[in-house]
Amino acid sequence: MTKTLQSSRRSFLQSSAALSLLGAAGLSGCASMSGVPSKAKVVVIGGGYGGATAAKYVRLLSDYKIDVVLIEPQAAFVSCPMSNLVVSGVKKIDYLTTSYVGLSKNHGITVVKDFADNIDTAKKTVTLRGGSVIAYDKLVVSPGVDLMFGGVEGLQAANASGQILQAWKAGAETVALRKQLEAMPDGGVFAITIPEAPYRCPPGPYERASVVAGYFKTAKPRSKVLILDANPDVTSKGALFKKVWADQYKGMVEYRPQHKAVAVDARTNTVKFDVQNDVKAAVLNVIPSMRAGAIAVKAGLNNQANNRWCGVNYLTFESTAAKDVHVLGDSIQVAPAMPKSGHMANSHGKVAASAIVAQLAGWDVNPAPMLTNTCYSFVDEKNVVHVASVHEYVAAEKTFKTVAGSGGLSPAPSELEGVYALNWASNIWADSLT
Amino acid sequence: MKIKPLTVLAASVFCLANSAFAQANAGKEALYVKSLAATCANCHGTNGKSVDGSTVPSLAGLGKAYHIAQMTAFKNGTRPATIMHQLSKGYSDAQIETLATYFAAQKK
Secondary structure (H helix, E strand, O other): OOHHHHHHHHHHHHOHHHHHHHOHHHHOOOOOOOOOOOEEEEEEEOOOHHHHHHHHHHHHHOOOOOOEEEEOOOOEEEOOOOOHHHHOOOOOHHHHEEEOHHHHHHHOOEEEOOOEEEEEOOOOEEEEOOOOEEEEEEEEEOOOEEEOHHHOEOHHHHHHOOOOEOOOOOOHHHHHHHHHHHHOOOOOEEEEEEOOOOOOOOOHHHHHHHHHHHHHHHHOOOOEEEEEEOOOOOOOOHHHHHHHHHHOOOOOEEEEOOOOEEEEEOOOOEEEEOOOOOEEOOEEEEOOOEEEOHHHHHOOOOOEOOOOEEOEEOOOOEEOOOOOEEEOHHHEOOOOOOOOOHHHHHHHHHHHHHHHHHHHHOOOOOOOOEEEEEEEEEOOOOOEEEEEEEEEEEHHHOEEEEOOOOOEEOOOOEHHHHHHHHHHHHHHHHHHHO | OOOOHHHHHHHHHHHHHHHHHHHHHHHHHHHHHHHHHHHHHHHHOHHHOOOOOOOOOOOOOOOHHHHHHHHHHHHHOOOOOOOHHHHHHHOOHHHHHHHHHHHHOOOO
């Protein structure tokens, strides 16, 4: 441990409030928001659902014996799940935001606010934009997705100018899209384009369309929502969403499959498709195709699906491209029926953390890891539908499969599930971040 | 019989190794149980402690028999649910017993 860390640890220990939060077990690898150590047993890149959870659970599962450094450029976590409620005006951005202080104070994780610029998988080091180099025994790479703006001509510039938003990575664009909807005159069209699967959060675009329609229904009843989907059909909760659009939003929501966006014209706020006719809208929300986060690509971990996603050994989430590097969350090549979701990334984080703790102890890894996924979608201000699944590792096939007979969908939207959805959020945010 | 010092040494080394092995094995088994229990934490909170005021119940400190009975009731449909009837079917009876034992030992 460096001098800087020791002194910050001393001042940290003087805080009695912090002590009561931490307990004696947590003192081994104390936190520093400023000092960057030159070495850590475990370095985690990315403080989203996957990385934050992995960082916390390496600490928990090792009884606080393994030191963890978490590298995250953002000052705070902003949740993508629930962000459509900000778009529809039900919640504010603060609701989605959680500080990283809980991970350092409660769990002794060193949180470094910086951008991981380079990984040397041979030397086992990570270089930060700020210039620091951190050596690792085990590395967790959980950078989420990169949006492929290049796939839609004109989108990069139209997005940079703030005119045509993605608002798929929650944050400033989520708020900006809300403002565009508020400014839109009654009678306008909100058009959302959906990329081909796989993309982050399969039901998310349909949820967004639904809750925006809910907002229009009370605030701008002559307006319309147009869903332009590159896929042949709704990719998740299809029957449930279609029933909501027919029952609650008749004449307001229109769904058009097989609309693959290829270009935008910012001058006229028009989106062009590979085959279908152009669509002009008052508010245009173009969600680009996605691939593994840039740092994973830079490190050469993207060895699957034409170099779009990262292959992993599902037993440990260790990369198939580099030893002692574990890739989590939306960046991975998914197993069958495994969605790219926050809940799933949290689940990946725990399996990887358990494997890392076992490997560093010289033990066999858990031979039978399990994953769950619970995904709630709002269809209006209060009513919610879910899809849930349980996944078990099948050793003979070296992959995860859903447990036969488990999982399923809501029979219909309900307010009760709306209550559970909000409570799901508060618990998973706490499980991942505090 | 006179015991040679070397035999004593060998025996104690064996004992040490054996106890280290037992400890490692216990550590490993505990890790596997915690890893299984972590699959509940996304919704029910870390170590089964739901956040204050949550409508999702805490699992920490639940009686083992009660926990098993509820999971069984979710599985066979005698306890209605929004989601647990679907998730409970993903866990075997043995896994449910392991989980119930673990959460019963967690502080409320």
